Amino acid sequence: MPTAFERAHAFTARWEGGLVDHPDDPGGITNHGVSFRWVKDLAEEARRRCRQEDRRCENCARQGxxxxxxxxxxxxxxxxxxxxDIRACTKEQAAVLFRQHFWDKLGCDALPLPLAVTLYDGAVNMGPGRAVRQLQAALNLVGENRLDIFEPLAEDGIMGPRTREMAQAIAHIDADFYTARQSLRQRxxxxxxxxxxxxxxxxFLNGWRNRVKALGDYLAELEREV
Known part of the structure; x- marks a missing residue:
């Protein structure tokens, strides 16, 4: 049986195609969803951490x-x-980067499947902060109307324990698929x-909106399997 990540990435990978270098894309040249701007930002963050820890490539035990x-x-x-590096990026390398920097960093394994799938795809496509804010807004909307005990979340884009707790509470009343669709409406x-x-x-608008519709259809497939 596929893992939760494999189910999520199966959808996202279909929409993150091959090599694209659109002049209006602020991310620059992109391959399998991995953009040059994103990779440059990750590289700069890695260099900054190395400087802070006084690590240099020539004597770093981590090198290679x-x-x-x-x-x-x-x-x-x-x-x-x-x-x-973007031109050389493979599907497998893209999946490894996405898992590390989106799925794992957001703690998607701790979320109900429909919310994890929706959050992951949104994070890849729009960035994690915005995707988390949309999830938090959807949780607040559904939680206020359906939970017996409700305290609104700060819609701050930070994936903390209270957001995960409310996601689990929503799943406990079988409202997780509905909440995922509310998040998609916001997207x-x-x-x-x-x-x-x-x-x-x-x-890019038609492609973005087609992706949202396709994700809604994918959620319906997952719901039928439950």
Whole structure:
């Protein structure tokens, strides 16, 4: 049986296609959903942590091993991180990066499946902070109307213990799929607002909205399996 991550990534991978270099995409050249801007940001964060811990490549025990953050980003293994790494990125490398930086960091394994699937895909597509805020807003909306004991969450984009606790409470009353769909409605509204605010994003609007609809259909498939 597939793991929760495998179920989530199976959907996301279908929508994060091959090599794309659209002039209006602020993420820059992208491959299997891995954008150059994101990888550059990850590389800078890794360098900053190394400086803080006074670690240098020439004498670092992590260099070349699985604990070296830069190794996972240097996908063409030429010693630097640049656009060529995006071109070299494989589906398997993309899945490893997404699991580490989205699924694991957000603690998706601790969430009911429909909320984990929705949050993960949103985090990959929009960034984790916005995806968490949409989940928190959906939890507040459903929790206020359906939970006997309800204390609203701060919609701060931080995936903390209270957000996970409310997600479990929602699942306990069998409202987790409904809540996931509420989160998707907010995501669709965000895309429409973004395209209205930034005309250069209009080129992506239909694709974004089709992805939301497809995720709703995927949630329906998962619900039939339960």
């Amino acid at each position: 091993g699985p604990r070296c953050e830069m190794q996972a980003l240097d996908m063409d293994m030429d010693g630097d991180v640049d656009a060529d 669709d509204a965000f895309y429409r607002q973004l395209a209205a605010r930034r005309p250069s994003m209009q080129a």
